[in-house]
Amino acid sequence: MVLCxxxxxxxxxxxxxxxxxxxxxTSLWAAxxxxxxxxxxxxVAKVGDLIIAKVDGVVIDGRDYELAQQMFAHDLKGLDxxxxxxxxxxxxxxxxxxxxxxxxxxxxxxxxxxxxxxxFLRKKALMESxxxxxxxxxxxxxxxxxxxxxxxxDTSEPQIRMRTMLFKVDATNDEKAVKTAEDRxxxxxxxxxxxxxFAKVAEEMTGTSLPxxxxxxxxxxxxxxxxxxxxxxxxxxxxxxTAPIRxxxxxxxxxxxxxxxxxxxxxxxxxxxxxVVVGRKAQLAAMEKLRADAKIERMDSLEQPQDQAAKTPSExxxxxxxx
Numbered sequence: 001m002v003l004c005x006x007x008x009x010x011x012x013x014x015x016x017x018x019x020x021x022x023x024x025x026t027s028l029w030a031a032x033x034x035x036x037x038x039x040x041x042x043x044v045a046k047v048g049d050l051i052i053a054k055v056d057g058v059v060i061d062g063r064d065y066e067l068a069q070q071m072f073a074h075d076l077k078g079l080d081x082x083x084x085x086x087x088x089x090x091x092x093x094x095x096x097x098x099x100x101x102x103x104x105x106x107x108x109x110x111x112x113x114x115x116x117x118x119x120f121l122r123k124k125a126l127m128e129s130x131x132x133x134x135x136x137x138x139x140x141x142x143x144x145x146x147x148x149x150x151x152x153x154d155t156s157e158p159q160i161r162m163r164t165m166l167f168k169v170d171a172t173n174d175e176k177a178v179k180t181a182e183d184r185x186x187x188x189x190x191x192x193x194x195x196x197x198f199a200k201v202a203e204e205m206t207g208t209s210l211p212x213x214x215x216x217x218x219x220x221x222x223x224x225x226x227x228x229x230x231x232x233x234x235x236x237x238x239x240x241x242t243a244p245i246r247x248x249x250x251x252x253x254x255x256x257x258x259x260x261x262x263x264x265x266x267x268x269x270x271x272x273x274x275x276v277v278v279g280r281k282a283q284l285a286a287m288e289k290l291r292a293d294a295k296i297e298r299m300d301s302l303e304q305p306q307d308q309a310a311k312t313p314s315e316x317x318x319x320x321x322x323x
Contacts, residue, residue, distance in 0.1 A: 052089055055096040064092055134286045135279030147274045148267050158259040159219035160233050165202035169250035178250075185244035185251035192241045198255050219260060229254070 053060040068088045069076075076084045165188060167181040188205040192198050222230045229252065232242050236256045244251040 053093055055093055056100065058096055058100070060089075060092045060096060065089070068092055131283050134283050138282030139275045139279050143278050144271060144274045145267065147278050148270065151274075152264045155221070155262060155264070157222060157234070158261050159221050160256060161219045161258045161260075162233060163198055163202075163255045163257060164229075165198070165206055165253050166249060167206060167244070167251040167253075172248070172250075181250050182244055182246075185253055189241055189243055189253045192253070192255065198241070202253075219258075221262065 050062055051059055052062060052065050065088060068091055069084075072088065072091075076087065079087065165185075167185045167188075169177050169181045171177055184205055188201050191201045191205075222234065225233060226247060228245055228247055232245050233254055233256060236242050236254065238256050238259055240256055242254040242256075244253055
């Protein structure tokens with residue numbers, strides 16, 4: 001389920017029928033030309049007005065326009081405002097014209113299906129109203145600030161800038177190659193710890209100075225590092241060189257260049273984003289409570305219920321009736 005307080009979305013059945021309507025309406029306009037929209041039957045007002053158009057005295061208002069706009073939201077993304085407006089207004093006019101003519105011809109629709117659609121849309125509208133109410137009730141200055149403070153607290157760990165040298169092992173299942181790479185990594189770490197320049201040692205010991213084997217990265221947090229690297233890096237003092245660390249690529253030696261505290265964005269800059277988070281968490285919690293309190297019976301399982309299966313005798317267990 002999508003949690004939102006935005007526009008209502010149409011069901012897939014309604015949407016597919018609307019796409020067909022789009023193709024029909026488009027072909028009609030292509031055949032009739034621009035004069036069709038200005039026929040003697042129709043007086044078109046500006047979209048921004050309450051009344052959008054009148055068709056033989058029948059009013060098309062802004063609410064009709066909004067519904068049509070929601071239905072065609074995805075199809076009209078590439079059009080500019082004027083083209084989008086012209087399409088939607090003309091579509092509403094065509095709906096009014098064709099539905100009126102259909103009534104004259106005494107054409108019938110599936111009233112029961114329409115009622116089911118209406119009932120579903122009504123429930124959906126109530127659901128969205130419920131979601132909005134739950135979210136708004138949860139969003140207060142205190143709750144949003146508390147959510148912000150918790151994130152700041154959880155991300156108070158510093159960021160690290162470091163250099164790494166990699167002793168790559170192509171065949172990780174080759175024990176001899178792994179041991180050789182480890183020995184070279186240990187020798188390189190020892191040389192750096194004795195005072196030799198990190199980059200010089202890396203170039204001599206790895207045989208290359210390419211970024212793949214020797215690199216200086218910017219400030220990284222724990223989530224941006226491989227777990228085995230992060231564990232060692234955050235436990236190492238600035239200026240220190242680590243012992244070789246086994247990774248999926250081989251062995252890595254780190255030199256911790258610097259650590260800095262992360263400065264979070266000011267609360268007023270991110271307040272709205274945290275308000276959304278607070279609202280969604282409240283919605284999810286309320287939904288889970290409704291589910292927990294309700295008696296829900298799902299009937300969509302493809303497997304036969306065990307109690308029914310138990311009542312179905314196997315072929316071997318069937319007793320034949322006497323002749």
